[in-house]
Amino acid sequence: MKTSRLKHGLGAALMALGVAASWPVAAHHSFAVYDRTKTLTLKGTVKTFQWTNPHSVVWVVVQPEGGGEPQEWSFETTSPGVLTRDGWTRNSIKPGDRVSVEFNPLRDGSHGGGLNSVTLLDTGQKLTASFAASEKPS
Amino acid sequence: MKTLSLRALLLLSMAAPAAFAAAGNEPTNPPPTLSDWQSMAKLPDIGGVWTPLISDQVAQERTNPPPWKPEIAKQVEHMYAEEKAGRPFPVIDHCFPTGMPSYMLITHNAFEILLTPGRVTLLGEGDGNRLRRIYTDGRPHPQDPDPSFHGHSIGHWEGQTLVVDTVALLPQAYLAVNEAVGVPNNGDMHIVERIHLLDGHTLADDLEITANKLLSKSWKTTRKYIRQRAQKYDIVEGVCEQGSYNDAVDKDGNSTFAPIKFHQGVPVGSDSK
Numbered sequence: 177m178k179t180s181r182l183k184h185g186l187g188a189a190l191m192a193l194g195v196a197a198s199w200p201v202a203a204h205h206s207f208a209v210y211d212r213t214k215t216l217t218l219k220g221t222v223k224t225f226q227w228t229n230p231h232s233v234v235w236v237v238v239q240p241e242g243g244g245e246p247q248e249w250s251f252e253t254t255s256p257g258v259l260t261r262d263g264w265t266r267n268s269i270k271p272g273d274r275v276s277v278e279f280n281p282l283r284d285g286s287h288g289g290g291l292n293s294v295t296l297l298d299t300g301q302k303l304t305a306s307f308a309a310s311e312k313p314s
Numbered sequence: 315m316k317t318l319s320l321r322a323l324l325l326l327s328m329a330a331p332a333a334f335a336a337a338g339n340e341p342t343n344p345p346p347t348l349s350d351w352q353s354m355a356k357l358p359d360i361g362g363v364w365t366p367l368i369s370d371q372v373a374q375e376r377t378n379p380p381p382w383k384p385e386i387a388k389q390v391e392h393m394y395a396e397e398k399a400g401r402p403f404p405v406i407d408h409c410f411p412t413g414m415p416s417y418m419l420i421t422h423n424a425f426e427i428l429l430t431p432g433r434v435t436l437l438g439e440g441d442g443n444r445l446r447r448i449y450t451d452g453r454p455h456p457q458d459p460d461p462s463f464h465g466h467s468i469g470h471w472e473g474q475t476l477v478v479d480t481v482a483l484l485p486q487a488y489l490a491v492n493e494a495v496g497v498p499n500n501g502d503m504h505i506v507e508r509i510h511l512l513d514g515h516t517l518a519d520d521l522e523i524t525a526n527k528l529l530s531k532s533w534k535t536t537r538k539y540i541r542q543r544a545q546k547y548d549i550v551e552g553v554c555e556q557g558s559y560n561d562a563v564d565k566d567g568n569s570t571f572a573p574i575k576f577h578q579g580v581p582v583g584s585d586s587k
Binding site: 204205206207208209210211224226228229230231233235245247248249250252254255256257258260261282283284286287288307310311312313314 | 397400404407
């Protein structure tokens with residue numbers, strides 16, 4: 177059995193079994209994977225809004241500046257439960273909406289990011305998600 | 315359906331005598347009496363929905379870390395370095411329950427406390443509606459309980475405080491201090507909690523964690539939760555694995571789920587390398 181530098185956990189077990197992916201199909205990962213020293217902005221058209229636990233995802237088709245093939249980007253935010261309390265609904269963002277997204281990027285340039293805000297360009301509505309509201313009682 | 319012959323029934327009863335034990339030998343949960351329900355009305359008002367005070371979680375992580383054994387501290391140091399480098403260790407990625415004690419230590423999601431006769435139940439929202447059962451009917455821990463992610467918990471009231479004792483945790487259950495830093499307890503972990511109100515809208519869980527394979531001594535730490543009475547905080551269904559899928563339609567026009575593409579543990583566009 178292959179030895180692993182990771183000494184414990186499911187990740188280590190998977191590696192020891194020789195499973196190709198070094199990460200499990202990762203639904204509930206830490207947002208530390210996104211580079212929080214950088215905030216970027218991209219504009220595009222919403223493909224879908226995945227309203228799922230533990231992380232909702234806004235899928236956006238971006239036309240790169242200077243031409244080229246359209247890119248599909250995924251911007252992750254928190255769970256529907258938390259988003260609802262920040263005023264979102266599963267219909268807040270719809271396929272076809274033109275949006276501007278502020279996000280923390282992946283370090284290797286892959287088309288994904290941790291969502292900071294989404295602005296609906298046709299209405300001007302800006303959606304953000306944070307835990308701040310849930311730090312106060314109601 | 316074919317009915318069993320008398321001979322077959324007789325053979326069965328000889329093979330499995332425990333199944334035919336006389337009534338009264340097995341412990342039961344008696345029906346609650348009016349007095350049981352009335353005495354519940356006098357319990358501290360810890361029922362309802364609570365959200366974790368995340369800013370305090372972060373502060374506690376910094377100011378009161380667990381007293382790790384030296385060899386464990388090395389692993390923890392490595393995990394912090396990896397987190398800083400953007401390669402967070404997947405403590406909770408697998409969609410298994412976060413388990414105890416990590417659920418109380420690091421959850422970012424609301425949960426509801428349900429008070430019923432003989433029972434305090436904690437129903438979580440994130441990652442599959444996690445469930446903690448705390449038996450307050452006076453029963454002891456079983457002699458040889460099956461290990462589980464949340465363990466076997468028994469509790470009793472000392473004045474206004476719910477004192478909970480938890481054993482029988484799966485050795486794989488993490489002692490985590492954040493979503494990227496945690497070590498499985500590796501067996502031999504015991505948790506005592508004192509759960510009480512700090513004021514009308516703040517709940518405190520004073521945990522004392524003894525984990526002989528990880529910690530050089532018992533670790534005391536507190537986590538706080540904020541009361542939410544607004545209905546928008548009602549606990550909703552949360553299915554962890556669902557995050558790995560987007561809505562789709564199959565070739566027959568049936569509604570289904572299609573897996574999304576992951577890279578380094580996060581979703582990426584389908585055209586990503």
